[in-house]
Amino acid sequence: xxxxxxxxxxxxxxxxxxxxxxxxxxxxxxxxxxxxxxxxxxxxxxxxxxxxxxxxxxxxxxxxxxxxxxxxxxxxxxxxxxxxxxxxxxxxxxxxxxxxxxxxxxxxxxxxxxxxxxxxxxxxxxxxxxxxxxxxxxxxxxxxxxxxxxxxxxxxxxxxxxxxxxxxxxxxxxxxxxxxxxxxxxxxxxxxxxxxxxxxxxxxxxxxxxxxxxxxxxxxxxxxx
Numbered sequence: 001x002x003x004x005x006x007x008x009x010x011x012x013x014x015x016x017x018x019x020x021x022x023x024x025x026x027x028x029x030x031x032x033x034x035x036x037x038x039x040x041x042x043x044x045x046x047x048x049x050x051x052x053x054x055x056x057x058x059x060x061x062x063x064x065x066x067x068x069x070x071x072x073x074x075x076x077x078x079x080x081x082x083x084x085x086x087x088x089x090x091x092x093x094x095x096x097x098x099x100x101x102x103x104x105x106x107x108x109x110x111x112x113x114x115x116x117x118x119x120x121x122x123x124x125x126x127x128x129x130x131x132x133x134x135x136x137x138x139x140x141x142x143x144x145x146x147x148x149x150x151x152x153x154x155x156x157x158x159x160x161x162x163x164x165x166x167x168x169x170x171x172x173x174x175x176x177x178x179x180x181x182x183x184x185x186x187x188x189x190x191x192x193x194x195x196x197x198x199x200x201x202x203x204x205x206x207x208x209x210x211x212x213x214x215x216x217x218x219x220x221x222x223x224x225x
Contacts, residue, residue, distance in 0.1 A: 007223050008170040010107055010216070011160055011184075012138075014118035014125055015050070016176040017194050017213070019132065020095045022049045026199075032084040038067040049199040050177025052119040052150030053078070092131045097194075099214040104137040106217050115140035117160045117173070119150050119180075140164055151179040157187035172223065174216055181205050192219045 016022040026045050033040045040063050048056055057074025060081075065071050107114060114137050118125050122143035129135035140163045144156040161168055168188030175181045176196040184191040185205050193206030194213060203209065208219045 006170050007112065007172065007220065009113040009115060009164055009166055009172075010220060011115045011117050011157065011171060011173045011189070013173070013175045013177070013180050014116055014128060015120060016196060017174055018097060018100055018116075018134070019092050019128060020097050021090070021092070021128075022176075022196075023198060024090055024095060025049075028085060028088060028090075029081075031088075032081045033063065035084070036068075036080075038063050043200070046199045049201075050119070050151065050179045053121065053145055054150055092128045093133070096132045096134075097213050099212060100132070101134055103213050103216055104134055107220065108137060110220070112220070113164060113166075114138050115142065115160050115164060117142045117144070117156045119144040119156070121145040151177070152182035152186065154183045154187035157184055157189060161187065172220065174213075175206070176203075177201055178203065178205075190223060192216055 012018055026049065029045055029048060030040065044059070044063065047059060057078060060074040060077040064077055104114060116125060116129070116138050120143060122141070122145065125141055125143055126135065129138065129141070140160055142156055142160045142163065144150045147155050149155045157173065161171060164171070172190040172192060173184035174192045174194065175184055176194045178201050181191055181193055181203060182205060191206045193203045193209050195209055195211050196203065210216055210219055
């Protein structure tokens, strides 16, 4: 195992890790689909947590046709749902996970480089990071929205490593969802999981589990021990 002094970077997922957005998104999805008469179970809504927009669009099409007998594209359903979100904006600063700025500052002070690898669109990632006041900590911000394969495929992590100019054995990832953990592990990254019990995740495969984001500091300091 790699000694701690060789660790050079920490790559963060965003939704569910830096901000507690997945729960808010699930509430919004449920409210929108109920408003248009589309029946979706809590278990089905859980499939959206940690997924990409490509995956969401496929599920949207299936749910819409099943309930309404109408076939329309996932992109069109997504456009209609975006109008709901415009009327119900989220304050990302208010739902930032406790201790995130302090954790990023401490990791930075330890000389670690920081990056974000999220399945969300780049414009959305940049908006969230800026609103939370933490955008300045990350030298690489990578979106999986336009990649050929989304998590659990490791493509986003491999691209992030390439942009950092680092190999996987000197980096670690912080994730919460099963697809994210699988993607990080498949890329060869030591993986820290933020505990999440609301969406049916198993979180199997993570190297270490932390209850809150400040726990990442201890996990990083214990790396290779």
